[in-house]
Amino acid sequence: MNMINSSTFHLDYFLLMGIPGLEELHPLLSIPFCIMYIMDLLGNSLLILVIGRNKTLHQPMYLFLVMLATCDVLLSSTTVPKTLCVFWFNAHEISFNGCIVQTFFIHFNFVTESAILVSMAYDRYYTICHPLTYTSTLTGSLIRKILIFALLRSVFTVTPFAFLLYRLPYEGSNVIEHTYCEHMSMARLATADILVNVVYGLIIAACATGVDMILIIFSYIVIIRAVLRLRSSKARLKAFNTCVSHVCVIILFYIPAFFSFIIHRVGHKYISIQFHILLANLYVIVPPMMNPIIYGVKTREIRVRVVAMLSMSRRLA
Secondary structure (H helix, E strand, C coil), X not given: CCCEECCCCEECEEXXXXXXXXXXXXXXXXXXXXXXXXXXXXXXXXXXXXXXXXXXXXXXXXXXXXXXXXXXXXXXXHHHHHHHHHHHHCCCEEEHHHHHHHHHHHHHHHHHHHHHHHHHHHHHHHHHHCHHHHHHHCCHHHHHHHHHHHHHHHHHHHHHHHHHHHCCCCCCCCEECCCCCCHHHHXXXXXXXXXXXXXXXXXXXXXXXXXXXXXXHHHHHHHHHHHHCCCCHHHHHHHHHHHHHHHHXXXXXXXXXXXXXXXXXXXXXXXXXXXXXXXXXXHHHHHHHHHHHHHHHHCHHHHHHHHHHHXXXXXXX
């Protein structure tokens, strides 16, 4: 039954249906979702704890890692708990305002994380191309300014999504064929023209994340040119090795997001809804789970301190 507030033409609640056509598999699908979410929380919390407790790691690269880990936890925690409630308890209802809030934080975290990845590319650029001025350039003050800029940019670019959704009338279906609320999945339920929503979504994708990707690519072009000029093959290998983790994180972050974005706008006619929803869920849970593993494996300083912390915990137990 659709509950409508006649004064604002807003539905009182939406129904998140999970993955249509795979309802019988919801309990089974919840197992990997739950395991990945727990790994995400444990891995990122451990990363934040290790860097926070070791003053020797209070360097730009590790501070950016703390920002990335925090953003990862917030991104997955915005979506996965509600998804598990749908899978386990058939708790399909979500209030209209709750749906708006979830949509806001999904896009907010995505835009913020994209800015952090650009900052990490900037960090790698200075590490390799300007090592002598690295510490004097990437100061604590500059890092705070970068963080403030990233947060403000996210607020100013994502807040209009909430207003654009709120202005629309919702007098028809209240069923969202998804596991969480997202801008276009909400907009399509409106009983009015959503061209402004579509256009604004494309503008943000181009001006925010699109520009971020261009900056990252440009940074790595400069980095690769600088590394290839090094005479020692050992030095070249070491320089490339410092970038491997960041490149893996970039691939994990942008590729699923890119395909989800394309499918939402043009591919839903050709791609099954089940595949689209599974991809959208992987995009909010797999990168947050994998990022601490990638950096833990590839970064010796973090790996050593994690092992030392776990060893000390066993001795105390």
